[in-house]
Amino acid sequence: xxNFKEVEQKWQKKWEEEGTxxxxxxxTLPKWYGLIEFPYPSGQGLHVGHPRSYTALxxxxxxxxxxxxxxxxxxxxxxxxLPAENYAIKNHIHPKITTEQNVAHFKxxxxxxxxxxxxxxxxxxxxxDYYKWTQWIFIxxxxxxxxxxxxxxxxxxxxCKVGLANEEVVNGVCERCGSPVVQKEKSQWMLKITExxxxxxxxxxxxxxxxxxxxxQKNWIGRSEGAEVNFKxxxxxxxxxxxxxxxxxxxxxxxxxxxxxxxxxxKHKDMIQNLSEVKEYQEKAAMKxxxxxxxxxxxxxxxxxxxxxxINPLTNEEISIWISDYVLITYGTxxxxxxxxxxxxxxxxxxxxxxxxxxxxxxxxEDIENKxxxxxxxxxxxxxxxxxxxxxxxxxxDAINKAIEYIEENNLGxxxxxxxxxxxxxxxxxxxxxxxxxxxxxxxxxxPVPEEELPLKLPEIQDYEPGENGESPLAKQTDWINTSCPxxxxxxxxxxxxxxxxxxxSWYYLRYMDPHNDKEFVSKEALEYWSPVDWYNGxxxxxxxxxxxxxxxxxxxxxxGKVPTKEPYQxxxxxxxxxxxxxxxxxxxxxxxxxxxxxxxxFGADSFRVYEMFMGxxxxxxxxxxxSIRGCSKFLDRVWxxxxxxxxxxxxxxxxxxMMHKAIKKVGNDIEEMKYNTxxxxxxxxxxxxxxxxxxxxxxxxxxxQLLNPFAPHMTEELWERLGHTDSLAYQPWPEYDEAKTIDxxxxxxxxxxxxxxxxxEIQKDEDKESVKEKVHQNEKIKTYIEGKEIVKEIYVPNxxxxxxxx
RNA sequence: GCCGAUAUGGCGGAACUGGUAGACGCACUAGACUCAAAAUCUAGCGAGAAAUCAUGUGGGUUCGAGUCCCACUAUCGGUACCA
Numbered sequence: 082x083x084n085f086k087e088v089e090q091k092w093q094k095k096w097e098e099e100g101t102x103x104x105x106x107x108x109t110l111p112k113w114y115g116l117i118e119f120p121y122p123s124g125q126g127l128h129v130g131h132p133r134s135y136t137a138l139x140x141x142x143x144x145x146x147x148x149x150x151x152x153x154x155x156x157x158x159x160x161x162x163l164p165a166e167n168y169a170i171k172n173h174i175h176p177k178i179t180t181e182q183n184v185a186h187f188k189x190x191x192x193x194x195x196x197x198x199x200x201x202x203x204x205x206x207x208x209x210d211y212y213k214w215t216q217w218i219f220i221x222x223x224x225x226x227x228x229x230x231x232x233x234x235x236x237x238x239x240x241c242k243v244g245l246a247n248e249e250v251v252n253g254v255c256e257r258c259g260s261p262v263v264q265k266e267k268s269q270w271m272l273k274i275t276e277x278x279x280x281x282x283x284x285x286x287x288x289x290x291x292x293x294x295x296x297x298q299k300n301w302i303g304r305s306e307g308a309e310v311n312f313k314x315x316x317x318x319x320x321x322x323x324x325x326x327x328x329x330x331x332x333x334x335x336x337x338x339x340x341x342x343x344x345x346x347x348k349h350k351d352m353i354q355n356l357s358e359v360k361e362y363q364e365k366a367a368m369k370x371x372x373x374x375x376x377x378x379x380x381x382x383x384x385x386x387x388x389x390x391x392i393n394p395l396t397n398e399e400i401s402i403w404i405s406d407y408v409l410i411t412y413g414t415x416x417x418x419x420x421x422x423x424x425x426x427x428x429x430x431x432x433x434x435x436x437x438x439x440x441x442x443x444x445x446x447e448d449i450e451n452k453x454x455x456x457x458x459x460x461x462x463x464x465x466x467x468x469x470x471x472x473x474x475x476x477x478x479d480a481i482n483k484a485i486e487y488i489e490e491n492n493l494g495x496x497x498x499x500x501x502x503x504x505x506x507x508x509x510x511x512x513x514x515x516x517x518x519x520x521x522x523x524x525x526x527x528x529p530v531p532e533e534e535l536p537l538k539l540p541e542i543q544d545y546e547p548g549e550n551g552e553s554p555l556a557k558q559t560d561w562i563n564t565s566c567p568x569x570x571x572x573x574x575x576x577x578x579x580x581x582x583x584x585x586x587s588w589y590y591l592r593y594m595d596p597h598n599d600k601e602f603v604s605k606e607a608l609e610y611w612s613p614v615d616w617y618n619g620x621x622x623x624x625x626x627x628x629x630x631x632x633x634x635x636x637x638x639x640x641x642g643k644v645p646t647k648e649p650y651q652x653x654x655x656x657x658x659x660x661x662x663x664x665x666x667x668x669x670x671x672x673x674x675x676x677x678x679x680x681x682x683x684f685g686a687d688s689f690r691v692y693e694m695f696m697g698x699x700x701x702x703x704x705x706x707x708x709s710i711r712g713c714s715k716f717l718d719r720v721w722x723x724x725x726x727x728x729x730x731x732x733x734x735x736x737x738x739x740m741m742h743k744a745i746k747k748v749g750n751d752i753e754e755m756k757y758n759t760x761x762x763x764x765x766x767x768x769x770x771x772x773x774x775x776x777x778x779x780x781x782x783x784x785x786x787q788l789l790n791p792f793a794p795h796m797t798e799e800l801w802e803r804l805g806h807t808d809s810l811a812y813q814p815w816p817e818y819d820e821a822k823t824i825d826x827x828x829x830x831x832x833x834x835x836x837x838x839x840x841x842x843e844i845q846k847d848e849d850k851e852s853v854k855e856k857v858h859q860n861e862k863i864k865t866y867i868e869g870k871e872i873v874k875e876i877y878v879p880n881x882x883x884x885x886x887x888x
Numbered sequence: 889g890c891c892g893a894u895a896u897g898g899c900g901g902a903a904c905u906g907g908u909a910g911a912c913g914c915a916c917u918a919g920a921c922u923c924a925a926a927a928u929c930u931a932g933c934g935a936g937a938a939a940u941c942a943u944g945u946g947g948g949u950u951c952g953a954g955u956c957c958c959a960c961u962a963u964c965g966g967u968a969c970c971a
Contacts, residue, residue, distance in 0.1 A: 427971085621966085697901060715928095758901075772929095833951080
């Protein structure tokens with residue numbers, strides 16, 4: 082009987098002592114760098130979802146070692162973050178201590194699963210030797226003008242008391258704590274990711290990401306082409322700048338709308354006749370988050386700014402100006418020209434406030450000119466301009482270009498590309514993060530901490546509560562704050578905000594290449610050799626945040642000559658979620674959480690790994706099943722008992738030769754395509770065949786063990802040793818197959834009559850058509866189906882199928 | 889609303905470029921072993937008496953459709969007035 086406990090401990094100990102999986106520093110070998118998203122060490126311990134991704138790439142990593150690559154498969158901990166800090170506030174334990182405990186727990190759990198990580202390169206984002214370089218990168222960003230301070234309306238979490246990036250707000254509430262998010266003015270450090278928007282789109286062409294990942298990144302960046310146009314304000318020298326993707330519709334702009342936060346209101350308050358009403362509307366809008374504004378406004382709200390009119394630059398007509406919260410200050414110019422006939426939102430607004438609707442595009446396919454519009458006509462493909470002066474008669478596509486030409490020639494505005502992507506709010510008013518290494522001097526402004534003074538260490542404090550107004554807890558640390566200006570030496574103050582959790586994870590894959598370097602963030606040699614990451618697997622939920630942020634940092638490092646590749650990751654795949662046994666997301670409150678420790682204790686790591694690979698297609702969601710894991714455990718027991726029917730043999734036996742070659746091909750391909758579930762069924766089928774024959778020879782067993790090793794590394798190492806080998810299975814060459822031997826010589830050919838299966842006949846591979854036809858027509862069953870009928874047609878697809886059509 | 893994914897036995901799921909639907913596993917049934925049970929082993933296992941019918945629904949293309957086309961439905965995920 083197989084004793085998984087003993088065997089797994091034995092090999093885990095050996096691997097650890099011998100450093101079996103440590104990457105070699107020999108840069109002449111072919112390399113392969115596999116990466117999984119390093120975990121946040123939460124107090125709950127490892128989730129059964131973590132090992133799904135880790136096992137999948139562990140299998141690839143192990144296969145690559147057998148294929149002769151120098152493999153880097155590293156692990157670390159993304160240990161800054163809010164849960165540790167919230168826990169500290171509640172229980173008065175320093176986050177550093179809980180983090181250390183949690184990391185220790187995670188390490189023990191990860192090691193119990195037999196992943197072939199290179200533990201000698203373990204990193205931790207909270208380690209000053211690590212965040213020294215996170216701070217260093219920030220300073221480089223600052224030096225190049227990509228980090229800047231801005232006072233702007235930000236999302237403010239009423240629970241965490243921190244500003245959040247737009248990306249961190251989910252359904253109007255804080256992604257982390259679930260509290261409502263409101264708008265608040267706050268001075269923040271920002272990173273200019275928007276400067277890289279176009280390159281973040283373009284360079285996707287050069288990498289091998291799943292199509293759905295590329296699509297999601299592109300949609301998030303949200304490029305649109307259009308024009309900025311100035312609308313003059315009547316009786317002033319001022320004008321309002323708007324952005325539009327449909328400059329061909331300007332003749333139909335019958336009013337304008339600006340966002341409630343638009344500075345235009347303050348600037349012209351003296352002219353506004355209903356200022357108090359306008360102010361009231363502004364205040365109401367400020368109370369709402371972007372989400373609420375969107376959600377609550379199925380019915381449009383707004384108010385006219387009385388006393389001010391604008392001039393449509395093409396019709397020269399006087400038009401009214403409105404304020405409404407469906408226009409967002411954060412996109413475009415915060416002001417729009419409203420074309421109710423050709424924009425659905427404008428249409429709804431115009432209907433509600435009885436504003437003029439002017440048709441300037443007609444449809445080629447339906448008559449919309451002679452009836453009342455029920456909705457805006459927005460088609461570009463089948464649109465033609467009407468009532469539009471010099472544009473009249475042009476197809477919409479041409480009209481757009483013609484309109485932009487006109488606008489530019491007459492200095493009314495210019496062609497403009499916009500992105501939905503916004504700059505990255507990089508400040509957090511929190512304790513448990515990397516201090517932002519900046520000093521404010523009355524005379525010199527913001528000055529970076531000198532690089533030789535890095536790391537700027539996080540001071541040890543007792544009081545982690547954020548300040549009343551949402552300041553960082555560090556704001557109370559007067560000793561730490563007060564310093565001297567690195568530039569002029571006068572008294573100055575440190576920045577008290579810290580970095581977001583995304584900071585440490587934006588470059589960790591680089592540090593793995595050279596984790597103990599205290600001179601540089603990574604040595605040039607290590608970068609040249611290991612870059613880029615060959616295969617990065619992670620969750621779909623990180624496609625728009627982490628993946629985009631780290632690509633941005635990488636591109637910046639490329640621009641300043643610090644990394645050799647434009648893109649950090651050559652290939653990106655994603656895994657599906659694991660749900661509870663009831664098909665719902667695992668959560669404490671639902672009581673459906675599966676603890677990996679329990680599974681390892683009851684079934685062993687190999688069973689656990691095999692089950693997670695067998696449970697379903699890797700990229701799809703799958704529910705956990707205790708019954709099914711038992712089946713995988715039974716399978717491994719059957720593998721173990723193959724020893725009882727082992728016979729001699731240095732070659733594959735005639736009987737199994739075909740099966741062996743097919744299996745090598747199938748498992749090899751499946752691993753590359755992440756179709757692990759069908760690999761496992763291949764193994765099961767093989768075991769069934771060997772058991773049925775009551776024999777397996779040594780050569781066959783060895784090959785089988787080699788193929789299975791990436792999936793069930795402990796048992797296979799043990800079996801390998803028992804077969805008399807003294808060297809580790811981990812570095813044995815991956816088995817090869819002969820294509821010719823994967824094809825069967827005898828084929829059980831299916832015969833159809835009128836497309837329905839009626840019989841099978843046995844033929845030789847590539848038997849000639851006449852001979853097959855004869856066999857088919859002699860078949861007794863077939864005879865009964867075609868007797869007395871007229872044969873219309875006979876179709877023979879060689880080696881696949883034979884179909885007779887009768888009447 | 890929009891974008892994307894998915895839909896196959898009691899359950900998880902297989903099925904190459906259109907070519908024997910249900911591989912493999914679970915559950916279940918029967919038998920062997922056992923005083924008995926568990927474990928293990930062996931066999932069976934979509935529905936139907938059969939003809940046949942079956943891959944979410946309704947059409948279509950084809951000698952042949954889970955796979956291709958058209959129109960729907962449901963579930964899950966992403967997104968939220970982006971001018």
